[in-house]
Every structure is written in C-alpha cells, then in structure tokens.
Amino acid sequence: KMHITTNGKIDKRLLPEIDFSEMINTNYEPPRTDIERKIAEIWEEVLGIEKVGINDNFFEIGGNSLKLVSIVSKIKVDLKIKIDLTLVYNYPTIKEMLLYTGKMEKEEYVGLLNNKYNKNIFVFPPIAGFNIIYSNLSKLINQYSFYAFNFINKDNLIQEYVEKIIEIQKEGSYVLLGYSAGGNLAFEVAKELEKRNLNVSDIIMLDSYKRINRNNSINTKDEEELYNNILVEAEKNELYRNYLQDNNIKEEIVNNVEGYSKYLNNTINTGLVNSYIHLVKSEDSNKFNDEISIYGWNNSTKKEFKIYDGFGNHEDMLGLMNLSNNAEILNSILSVIQ
Structure with missing residues (x-):
C-alpha cells in the first residue's frame, strides 16, 4: 500500500x-x-x-x-x-x-577495460607497466572497445604486442594510444603492423617524447639508483601512489620499471609511419623552448602530425582533476577517425 x-x-x-x-x-x-x-x-x-x-x-x-x-x-x-x-x-x-x-600457462597481458563496441583502440602502458592505470579513463571513452596492455617484459615484446592485437582484430584499420612511454611503444608497434601490410590509421600520444638517442651509458652500478629515482617520481603521481602502497604490487611495478627502462634505453624511434599522429601535450610542456623539436614526432609520419593542449602536468594528466577534460580531447580525436 x-x-x-x-x-x-x-x-x-x-x-x-x-x-x-x-x-x-x-x-x-x-x-x-x-x-x-x-x-x-x-x-x-x-x-x-x-x-x-x-x-x-x-x-x-x-x-x-x-x-x-x-x-x-x-x-x-x-x-x-x-x-x-x-x-x-x-x-x-x-x-x-x-x-x-x-x-593459464602465461600472463594475461591485455584486458578489455570498458564495453564491447564495433571499433577498438589498443592502449600501451606508461613506465609502471600496468594497464589498470587506464581503468578510470576507459570508462569515459565512447564507442571504442578499450583494450589496454600491460608491459610485456620480453626481448621480442613488439612482436608479442602485434600478435595479441591481431588475435583481437584480424583486419581493418588499427588505432593505438599510449601515455608517456606508452606512446613510444605505440609507435614501434605501428611500424611492425605496417611491416605486415596492416593499416594503422592513427596513433594518439599523451605527452610522449620521441627517443632519439640510446642511453647505453647506464651500467649495473647505476641501475638501482635509477629505478629508485623513478619510483620516487612515481610516488608523486596520483595514479601510481595508491598502487605503491601495496608491497606485492610495488614489487611488480619495480620489475616493470626495470624491464621498461632497459627497453627504452636501447630504443630509438626511427622511421616513418603511414598514420596520423596526435600528440596531447601536458601543461608543463612549456618549460621547453621548442616543444615540437623536443617531442620530435613532427617528422615521424607521412601524414599529418597534430598537437592538442591537454590538461594538467605530465604526471597528473590521468588524475581525477584532469581526467574528464583529457578524455573529452581523446573522444573528439576518435570521433573523426574514419
């Protein structure tokens, strides 16, 4: 009643x-x-x-x-x-x-973090190496299945990423995204996909800097200090800070940072891709005198290189204060991809 x-x-x-x-x-x-x-x-x-x-x-x-x-x-x-x-x-x-x-005989390196749509976006991790860094962002991405990767700590990691992408999407145009070091991975994966005569329509980078020199000067003695410094920086990041409170997860993050750093220190982002490159830059990018030459991606594509003004400093772009604004930029980019 x-x-x-x-x-x-x-x-x-x-x-x-x-x-x-x-x-x-x-x-x-x-x-x-x-x-x-x-x-x-x-x-x-x-x-x-x-x-x-x-x-x-x-x-x-x-x-x-x-x-x-x-x-x-x-x-x-x-x-x-x-x-x-x-x-x-x-x-x-x-x-x-x-x-x-x-x-399971091996790790699950990729997860679908939002809903299943007709179009896919493949996303690569920053230095901590975990795809869950993107869990909040994925919920704000429209009309694209958000497949996010962990860092694959193997010598043939680029081939591994490509194989897993093809398992999910066998044909059609591929869209790749990466935040920070994830943008460097996305670029290398795009080159490998194109080597296999597959089409990558767009690469979206959140504050990623092109690597133009190998850093082979780092020796074993310096490595521990390097990784500790990276973890200190990670503590300042809202996303990482919460995960670093758990010792088990922190151990995995340390392993990822070590493997990822070694990969990056031996990588130069050379060559041209036949895809649009979209760079969403952070608010603190203005500390550089010449942001285009620092980022370096303007001469890495046969098509167009576009720059967008993102929200937040580098470490805060996926934090709660800036997340929705940066997600809006990403959705505007995705909405015009053919």
Whole structure:
C-alpha cells in the first residue's frame, strides 16, 4: 500500500528502503569449494558487502581498480595464489577467475577495460607497466572497445604486442594510444603492423617524447639508483601512489620499471609511419623552448602530425582533476577517425 501526501502524491519518506544486497544477489550461487568460499570472504571484506556469490561480477558489486589491487594482494598472501590483475578484468566472477587461473600457462597481458563496441583502440602502458592505470579513463571513452596492455617484459615484446592485437582484430584499420612511454611503444608497434601490410590509421600520444638517442651509458652500478629515482617520481603521481602502497604490487611495478627502462634505453624511434599522429601535450610542456623539436614526432609520419593542449602536468594528466577534460580531447580525436 502506498502512502499519499495531502497533495495527492506518493510520500517518498514512507517508502520501504531498498535492499541493494538482495539486488546484487538475484542470481546468487554460493561458493562450492573451500577456495571459492575463501575468495568470496576476501571479496566481502574488501568490498564491504555480504553474501558474495561465485557468479557476481566484481565491477558490478562495487569493485574498482584500487579494490582489485587489495583483493589480488590478499589472495596472494592468504591463499598463496597469484592472480594477474588483468585476468579479473577479462573474467570478473569468482567462478571464471578460478577456472582460467588453473588453466593459464602465461600472463594475461591485455584486458578489455570498458564495453564491447564495433571499433577498438589498443592502449600501451606508461613506465609502471600496468594497464589498470587506464581503468578510470576507459570508462569515459565512447564507442571504442578499450583494450589496454600491460608491459610485456620480453626481448621480442613488439612482436608479442602485434600478435595479441591481431588475435583481437584480424583486419581493418588499427588505432593505438599510449601515455608517456606508452606512446613510444605505440609507435614501434605501428611500424611492425605496417611491416605486415596492416593499416594503422592513427596513433594518439599523451605527452610522449620521441627517443632519439640510446642511453647505453647506464651500467649495473647505476641501475638501482635509477629505478629508485623513478619510483620516487612515481610516488608523486596520483595514479601510481595508491598502487605503491601495496608491497606485492610495488614489487611488480619495480620489475616493470626495470624491464621498461632497459627497453627504452636501447630504443630509438626511427622511421616513418603511414598514420596520423596526435600528440596531447601536458601543461608543463612549456618549460621547453621548442616543444615540437623536443617531442620530435613532427617528422615521424607521412601524414599529418597534430598537437592538442591537454590538461594538467605530465604526471597528473590521468588524475581525477584532469581526467574528464583529457578524455573529452581523446573522444573528439576518435570521433573523426574514419
């Protein structure tokens, strides 16, 4: 029975409270094994809810990238099971996650971070090497499936990226994106795709600087100091700072930074691509006298090189204060890609 006010309207104050936990568990299937039960308990603790079922979607019951880090870390510490962060994006229920964890022979290097659309964008990580850095941005990208990569710490990493891209999209034009060092990776991947007679229509870079010299002067003695300095800088970054609080994730970040740094120090971004290059520059790029020559990408394409004024300093471009503005720029670029 509805309670009516003197004005003849429903009195919302007297409506029964909605039990969101019942809505979450409409298709509730309880844990069947000890390991499922223990993982469900970890989810309940981190997410602050009760009665997690093995078919509940992590991201639909309150999960986000930071809570994902906590859950993966607790599973590793408490249950001695290592679960790749990207695996949970691809298989976001306890049932799926455990099924594919048991069968996996190798890491899940790429994850679909938003919804499935008819068009794809392939995204490469900055120096920390984790695709979850893009989790907030991916939700603001329209009409493109946002496939984000982790850093592949292998000698043949460019070929590995290309193979995984082709597995997802066998033909048509490819669109690539990278923030910071991810832009350097995107450029090298584009060259390899073109070598295979595949078309890359556009490369979008968020404050990426072309590498014009190898840095072979760094020796083993200097490496530890170099990586420590990079981690100190990472602590200043809103995105990295939260992840570095977890020792397990910090260990993986350190490994990524080491591998990524060695790759970059031995890479020169030479040659021309047959694709448009879009550079979204940070607000602190004006500390350089000649931003075009510093960025260097203007002579790296047979087509057009375009520069856009982004929001925030380099380390803050994907932070919450600047995210929506920079996402708007990216969506405007994507909207005109044929």
